[in-house]
Amino acid sequence: MKYEQLAKDIIANVGGKENVNSVVHCITRLRFKLKDEKKANTDVLKNMDGVVTVMKSGGQYQVVIGNHVPDVYKSVVAVGGFDSAQPVEADSGEKGSLFNRFIDMISGIFTPILGVLAASGMIKGFNALFVAIGWLDEQGGTYEILNAIGDALFYFLPILLGYTAMKKFGGTPFLGMVIAMALVYPALEAIPNAGEPLYTLFAGSMFESPVYIEFFGIPVILMTYSMSVIPIILSAFFAAKLERFFARVIPDVVKMFLVPMFTLLIIIPLTFIIIGPIATWASQLLGQATIWVYDLSPIIAGAFLGGFWLVFVMFGLHWGLVPIGINNFTSQGWDPILALIFVHSFALAGAILAVWIKTKNSNTKTLSAPALISSIFGVTEPAMYGIALPLKKPFIFTLISSAIGGAMLGFFGSVGYVMGGLGIFQIPSFISPDGIDMSLIGAIIAAVVGLVLAFVLTFFFGGINKNQDEAPTEKGNTTITNRKSESIVSPLNGEVKNLADIQDAAFASGALGKGVAIEPTEGKLFAPVSGTVSALFPTNHAIGITTDGGAEILVHIGMDTVQLEGKYFTAHTTQGNRVEKGQLLIEFDANAIKEAGFALTTPVVVTNQYDYEITLVEADKIQSQDPLLEVIPK
Known part of the structure; x- marks a missing residue:
């Protein structure tokens, strides 16, 4: 790893990995939550090669790295053995808009298995092709084995989703797998074919369901859960919450086995009785709805x-x-x-x-x-x-x-x-x-x-x-041409401040780039240049743009506003997008941010400052799209 030694030095000087509760990163810095900040060697870290400075704010111990912080973060996670299963600054993902939370949930559950899911489907597809063109006999052993390879994942899909869903919801992944195993347990799946039902629920409706067994007198509607998606995801969601509840109330001495025992004893019957049938009906309705739209x-x-x-x-x-x-x-x-x-x-x-x-x-x-x-x-x-x-x-x-x-x-x-x-x-x-x-x-x-x-x-x-x-x-993921002189306009309406006068030491020192700061008077951030969005942090409080001429611009809305975890910020672009000068990029609720106790002072800096001669504007007040900086290649 390129930054392995730096990662080791950082971990050692924040008090060792045993002193770290969590570590995430924002657009320029590592953000540690330490058990005891007194154990950290702040002076050593500040003078360390590869570290810009160290800051303490909002209960976080912040080690400022610069633009390459994602690579350093990966090394820190690897060296320290920290949990990186959740997205960077994961806490923000759980508290964003409902839509963003849904997309984050779905991607977190399905992304880990998409590769093997696609591979299994390809094997099934090629197997069908070989039969169709006469290369394989559908009754032959070769076909059967290839079919088992391709079909196994789909049949036992709930087990894989049980793992990834529980991991995403913050539960123990193996609990999710056991729940799914119970859903596809062969003896239960075989019951509907073994005899007549005891009685029928919801007769005459689209939800008509024969009942073959009861659980303490409660009717159990047996569904086919192999190859299902929604039932196990919903079950894992509630199981994770149930597990956290028992982890809080059960004594530590017996927690290791009583927490999973009580979780399974409650969630699996609930899944068979309530969650599974409702989720199965929902998945059937969802499938029919998409087909209905398609048929229109x-x-x-x-x-x-x-x-x-x-x-x-x-x-x-x-x-x-x-x-x-x-x-x-x-x-x-x-x-x-x-x-x-x-x-x-x-x-x-x-x-x-x-x-x-x-x-x-x-x-x-x-x-x-x-x-x-x-x-x-x-x-x-x-x-x-x-x-x-x-x-x-x-x-x-x-x-x-x-x-x-x-x-x-x-x-x-x-x-x-x-x-x-x-x-x-x-x-x-x-x-x-x-x-x-x-x-x-x-x-x-x-x-x-x-x-x-x-x-x-x-x-x-x-x-x-x-x-x-x-x-x-x-x-990286951006595109540039040969560097050339460019004019950078103001992304905000507001008052211009010297960068050295703001409260954030990392920006004030100029270590993160040369530029100015703006005190916004309106909650709208416009593109200061035309170029490609090279970075947009998940909390939408900071954005990086690489211009067509090669200048790398960073705009950071407010001081320590990453702690708002995306609240009050709405992005109108995404990383990798092409944007044009003057385009609305981010909206933010200025009053709400101030009421939450955060300064709105917004640095606008050229992060590859050593490649340019940078001329600053001389003005007290400025309007969006007024000239702000001139950059001339050295």
């Missing part, structure tokens, strides 16, 4: 999902659709939602192929080849963020072509039968259990049309060589 107009649904899928990915909104698709696979055996986005990677590949062929810029050509290959295999981020978005028109043509391809998928009735990979690896997922039909053929036609259309539009109308300075060069 498959063509419109395909155009919408295909055309906006990459936009959804940029904003993280795709996490709201992925579990719906998985739920459809598990509840009814097929899904149109994830099928309709199939063309997007091929459309992007077509656009990048046109850029690669036509560009005269060596940097763009070098980046295009690997981006093209990754797009074909369904990995779109390098092509999208590195080439298509910076050049704009290729991205627009990709969306148009993907929308047309999605409409064609809807027209042909293409649906997925397994959760497979993306790009070319998704093709076998279109094979019906009955063999090859228009679901697969239509998908291939749509993919070819999407690729060719995006290629033609980009090649002839993409304006690829209109400006030879347009080409991107690699710099």
